[in-house]
Amino acid sequence: MYLCVGLSAQLRPGGGAADGESSTAAGPSAPAATVVVPPPRPTVDMDSGKRRARRIDKLSRKGFPLAFVVFNVVYWVVYTRSSSDLDDLQALS
Secondary structure, X not given: OOEEEEOOHHHOOOOOOOOOOOOOOOOOOOOOOEEEEOOOOOOOXXXXXXXXXXXXXXXXXXXXXXXXXXXXXXXXXXXXXXXXHHHHHHHHO
């Protein structure tokens, strides 16, 4: 829903009665210019955004170190097994 507001004759298109002059009697006066005002923006609950950010921070404080440890354990297990397999292959040659 938009609100239209009529402006004074000073702002009419086509040079209406700008400086106290009267409009011509011969022709109809130009229609008043209108300003379209957009509806007000809905209010946003800023507290919900802060709560969400804090929740993400808390999960990240535990999640990233845990992911780092799991990655390192998997990496070193795979690395040591693959290097021992290479040693076995070299011993057979």
